[in-house]
Amino acid sequence: MQQLNVIGLQQKSAGELATKLNKLLANYQIFYMNVRGFHWNVKGKEFFQLHAKFEETYNDLLMKVDEVAERILTLGQRPQHAYSTYIENSDIVEEKDVRDGAACVKAILDSYQVIIKLQREILDIANTEGDEGTASLMSDYIKAQEKTAWMLNAYLGH
DSSP, rough: OOOOOOSSSSHHHHHHHHHHHHHHHHHHHHHHHHHHHHHHHHHHHOOOOOOOHHHHHHHHHHHHHHHHHHHHHHHTTOOOOOHHHHHHHHHHHHOOOOOOOOHHHHHHHHHHHHHHHHHHHHHHHHHHHHHHHHHHHHHHHHHHHHHHHHHHHHHHTO
């Protein structure tokens, strides 16, 4: 007999999804801190525009950090919460001393590419396992972030 969790998903599937979601959480946390640093340290003629955009971006990322952690809890699992664990599990690397606006935007675009790829993987698993809640969350994130990636790419002149 297969074990179901409180929301009716297979415990094993929920655990696998939570593992991927914890990886996503780690990436979001590093991404968030990078963008906070860009917000604080950006210099140049586009300071005012980028400073405001980076604040909007890090606020959105912070919301997603909380939503992903709560989804892990909903699956009956534990979200990771140590920064050292985030560093170990993130594909996004810490950015240090980045002040140039274009370099900041490029790092944000690169981070979205990592996040979107991972969210697509999670979406596939969630769909296979019948986890509509996780699938819906990932689908919403992907849709908005694809548009953001397009806009950032256009900003960079590509």
